[in-house]
Amino acid sequence: MLELSGLTRRFGSVVALDNLSFDVPAGQVFGFLGPNGAGKTTAMRAILGISALDGGEVRWEGRRATEQDRRHFGYMPEERGLYPTMIVSEQLEYLAELRGMARSAARSSVQTWLEKLGVAERAGDKLEALSLGNQQRVQLAAAFVHGPELLVLDEPFSGLDPVGIDSLSAVLHEEANNGATVVFSSHQLDLVEHMCESVAIINRGRLVATGTVDDLTTAGPTRLQVQVAGDGDGKWARALRGVEVVENDDGRLRLLLKGRTKSETVLRAAEKAGTLRHFSIDRRRLSEVFREAVAS
């Protein structure tokens, strides 16, 4: 398990991290969310030990993360970068060796990862000769090549096409199934909702929400999705006390129940209003959770 415990970091008068604490359960794909400038990159750098902290500590497997632990972490920075003029395979071998892999093991792992990411035929080329998409794959290989126990990926999906997104999602889940812990940041909240078991949301360097996606999206008052045939405006619902119409998608209403209002009351009212086409318990979207958390 990865634990961020009271991380604090100031840059001059700017507080980048303000007593930030949350846990990342082992073996999960974990989403790390926050608006631009919230401190995600600083926090990720702190996990990797690149960024100095003014306070707090990063804990791994129950104790303060050591340099040795961090050699078994993998990192893809938001600002991608490798040596442009270095041969792809030599570059990846070098990075694997820097993380303590033996030469022969590094070589075979590089081969495996380049094949897995579909750039094996470019192994002998200079990085700068590759297309941007392929360079991004090499960058991913650089994070994975030493078989890390913890993967920290800053915006790994940005710049990928839908096929690339799918294949990266598959790779991340495979890594998690093999026991790795994966933390990634993203602004694509639907993707995060779909991919992650748990998330943490930060704003202005502070934690504003964390938990499983299930808990976060179902927390709070009851929500319903109801559709009554013929009533495109949802007039019946607006007439009800203790019910707020959050959204009306062409007659399909998303309702928020306030106070002690019960689902059964709404169901009866809907049936009275006309033919019931749809009635279900609704949950918030992660994007809604995010907006609320960040606004508060």
Added chain:
Amino acid sequence: MNPVFLVARREVRERIKARSFRIATLISAAVVIAAIAIPASQRGHTPTYDVAVTTSSPAGASDAIKALAPTLKVHLNMHAVPTATDGGRGLRTGEYDVVINNGVILTKRAPDSGDTGKKAQLIAAISNLVRLQRLGPEAAAALQTPVEVRGVLPPDANSKDRFTAFVGVLLLFVFLQQYGTWVLMGVVEEKASRVVEVLLSAIRPRQLVAGKVIGIGAVAIVQGAIVALSAIVASTATGTHIFEGTSRFAILWILGWFALGYSFYALLYASVGSLVSRQADAQNAAFPVGLPILVGYFTASTLLSGSDPSLFARVLSYLPPTAPMVMPMLIGIGRASALQAFVSMALLIAATVAMARVAGAIYARAVLHTGQRLRLRQVLRRDFNAA
């Protein structure tokens, strides 16, 4: 494997692989070989003169003149002619170069006073013989007895040591400029390409800087060795003994200053490199670092004349940024004691250790910062958005 070693190994491999490195090394080697071989081929030519002595000249004159040949580094073919008239004819036809007739030297055209050519030297040497002969044996012997000249101070180092020191200082000057810039550009390249963030997630900043400085230093040694080897091969092949008379101690001593000077400046260049984000800014940032190297070099070259060093030069010989150039030169001209040299070297070692700490800290703080060039004050206060 040790990360510092891995970083250094990468530097060596990538740089030696580069075509520009190979071309530069070949050109340097070619220049050195040419510099040795061309003068040697000129020197290899020993002129030959035909000298005729009239039969009426004193006995032994011919042998005495012949004996001048080794000192003057010429071949002399001696001839005997019956009269000066015969000699004169021989001069006109080019059969003879010089004719001696009873204390008179005949030649096709008398050399003017400023002529330092071989033929003029030969004529001057023969004139001296004639003069000695005029004085008679006793006076000649007296004239040939050397007069002792005593200095009240110990003698200056020999000119060979002075030469070695100067060549050493010149090489150090070129070396610091060249490889210091490599360190600077290497740091800027890693920063500009952003690979540094990936590297720093695996190893510590100090390890990265140390590996880079050591790796580039190793490349410098390889390049230097190739050039030195070319010089040795060329001088052996041409029979020029360029290292003759140079003490091994002088060479070791210079190498020590090399290593320290390089370490000091390489670390300084690395920290300066970490402050800039673009290759274009690198040259401007490097300028102030290059200044003390330049001042040190020029001060050292003024000392070559062997005159008493100025107070300015004395002071610079102790200041770590200029000491690697000025102090070896002072030693080369014999104007610094061993104690002074060791004090200066100790100061440089201390400054290099301090530089390693400061440069490491600056580098670690600044290298992840992108965008506008950082001011040193910001870095020291950690008042910017980066690591």
